[in-house]
Amino acid sequence: MRIGGRPRLRCGTCCAAFRVSFYWAEAEAEAEAEAEADDGGxxxxxxxxxxxxxxxxxxxxxxxxxxxxxxxxxxxGREVGCAIYPQRSSTCREFEAYTEACNRARAK
Known part of the structure; x- marks a missing residue:
């Protein structure tokens, strides 16, 4: 099953357990600065x-x-999905299931 074109997941614990920060240029450019190639995008x-x-x-x-x-x-823990799955940050892309950090979050 899919939610809005994204695979449905059951867990989602990592999305509700950790602080998610990433390099600023991974975010869309601000409207007034879109013309500058080095500003987000x-x-x-x-x-x-x-x-x-x-x-x-x-x-x-x-x-x-x-x-x-x-x-x-x-x-x-039931049924979750990421509203921006194809656009998620590298922090989210690199987080692996069943690692020590994942298991720690699931144990909470």
Whole structure:
């Protein structure tokens, strides 16, 4: 089954357990700066992120005491999907299931 063209997943714990930050250029360019080739232009929707500093951005919702990425849809542990799956950051792309970090999050 698919949710909006994305594979349906059951877990989603990583999306509701960790802080997600990434290099600023992975986010879409700001409208007024789109003409500059070195200003963003990545796939992550800018409106779903917050600026940390000049070099890093983070996914909204992941820097709270109870993190949950704003792009996560559904109920963790039952049926979830990522609203921006094809556009997700390298941090999300590189996170592997069943690793120590994954198992730690699932144990919570």
């Amino acid at each position: 990545g796939p992550v929707p800018l409106h779903l992120t917050d600026k940390i500093n000049d070099f890093r951005r983070r996914m909204r919702g992941t820097w709270s005491d109870t993190p949950r990425c704003v792009a996560l849809q559904g109920e963790v």
